[in-house]
Amino acid sequence: MTEFFADHALLIVLAGSLLCWTGVFLFLLRMDRALKHIEDHLKQG
């Protein structure tokens, strides 16, 4: 098991980093859309 992680360390870090960045990006995108919705709601009110 340890050998597997040692052999594929860069690949694991690359996949983990891409996954993290995708998560952060989607979170920011959703937040952006939710804010737009709240701003529209506040403007109407």
Place this chain on the structure above:
Amino acid sequence: MDMTLLKFLLFFWLAGVILAAFAFPIVPSPRHWNEFPVIPGLEDKARILFFHVPMSWTAVVAFIISMISAIRYLVRKNGNDDIVSAASAGLGLLFCVLATVTGSLWAKFNWGSFWNWDPRETSIAILLLIYGAYFALRSAIDGEEKRAMLCAVYAILAGVTMPFFIFIVPRIVASLHPEPIVNSQGKIHMNPTMLTVFLASLAGFTALYFWMLRLRIRTMKAEILSLARADAA
């Protein structure tokens, strides 16, 4: 240009940086455009450079913008400047924490321990405490104007100390930390492929900061507006 398109462009831009940073091989003498040279003593650990330095850079940009907005607040007494200053200080703190974490990870593999009280580590810890205190101060004052005024003064003082802790201390005290990107002669010694990926990462992180800053400002304004509405009702 459509903002959504720009956001997706940023996604692919930084995904490209991550791919290049971890997928490009490190070879003793690079012959192709997609190869990094071996840096003696660092080897694969040099890859952290593409994230650690841009995160520190973004923290510096955020702290400077926080200070400029604080000065603008003291001059114009406009609540928007206080919001920008607080939002930028928060993001600066976030990127500073990320730079500290990536630096600690690197230290673990290179120096054998996550924390060594190296001058770089000590100065960044003090900077984190200074900006942590900014938010303690912010949450301790009730009056809106008084809070904005005191926080603006504090943000300026914190902003003045920041270059000292990030740029001056590590250069005047002996440190194990590798030489900064812009060395003491004011020159950048880096392989062209590494420099391209590094500059792309710098641009990507800066763009990400401005997007996050815009989101934070909008969130804070919406909070203030909805609280005012609730009070009026």
